[in-house]
Amino acid sequence: xxxxxxxxxxxxxxxxxxxxxxxxxxxxxxxxxxxxxxxxxxxxxxxxxxxxxxxxxxxxxxxxxxxxxxxxxxxxxxxxxxxxxxxxxxxxxxxxxxxxxxxxxxxxxxxxx
Amino acid sequence: xxxxxxxxxxxxxxxxxxxxxxxxxxxxxxxxxxxxxxxxxxxxxxxxxxxxxxxxxxxxxxxxxxxxxxxxxxxxxxxxxxxxxxxxxxxxxxxxxxxxxxxxxxxxxxxxxxxx
Numbered sequence: 001x002x003x004x005x006x007x008x009x010x011x012x013x014x015x016x017x018x019x020x021x022x023x024x025x026x027x028x029x030x031x032x033x034x035x036x037x038x039x040x041x042x043x044x045x046x047x048x049x050x051x052x053x054x055x056x057x058x059x060x061x062x063x064x065x066x067x068x069x070x071x072x073x074x075x076x077x078x079x080x081x082x083x084x085x086x087x088x089x090x091x092x093x094x095x096x097x098x099x100x101x102x103x104x105x106x107x108x109x110x111x112x113x
Numbered sequence: 114x115x116x117x118x119x120x121x122x123x124x125x126x127x128x129x130x131x132x133x134x135x136x137x138x139x140x141x142x143x144x145x146x147x148x149x150x151x152x153x154x155x156x157x158x159x160x161x162x163x164x165x166x167x168x169x170x171x172x173x174x175x176x177x178x179x180x181x182x183x184x185x186x187x188x189x190x191x192x193x194x195x196x197x198x199x200x201x202x203x204x205x206x207x208x209x210x211x212x213x214x215x216x217x218x219x220x221x222x223x224x225x226x227x228x229x
């Protein structure tokens with residue numbers, strides 16, 4: 001069974017600063033994928049970034065980067081230069097064997113002007 | 114193609130009534146997923162299809178729930194004899210399928226169900 005843990009229920013960040021969202025995972029599958037999604041108040045889950053378990057380098061997508069530490073089973077999301085539009089819920093998720101996603105409980109981010 | 118679309122966006126129903134939701138995936142995607150999300154929680158997996166075949170169902174999917182994907186295109190999720198505990202956001206997602214680089218799932222905007 002897979003499990004995702006997000007220990008930060010909510011975070012404030014000042015506009016233009018960076019913020020790190022924590023995510024730890026547990027799985028016995030050697031091959032898995034790690035994802036981060038953003039969910040604004042409108043409800044849609046927006047894909048942000050993906051990291052494969054065999055990828056050697058940390059994934060980056062624009063202002064988003066994933067700090068993947070395989071030995072620690074962590075996949076933290078770093079958002080650089082925060083913008084007011086980054087205020088949302090953020091979910092870490094994992095799939096194993098290319099099947100369903102298992103989500104964490106989410107972290108609410110509020111960007112302050 | 115504009116992405117995954119779900120209909121309706123909102124549904125209010127009386128307890129005991131049946132409801133049906135529709136999901137239209139991205140056209141070239143073989144896999145289609147249904148998730149349920151309650152307030153303040155992450156989405157929970159319900160079921161998924163590979164083309165028209167339903168490959169896995171969660172224990173959350175009681176016998177009052179049924180999902181179909183005829184011809185491997187759109188999918189419907191029906192809830193019979195709704196209960197207040199069914200109130201949630203029902204999210205649909207699609208992906209190309211298994212395999213490296215293909216598992217990224219794109220989500221629709223969801224159907225918010227309120228059972229009164």
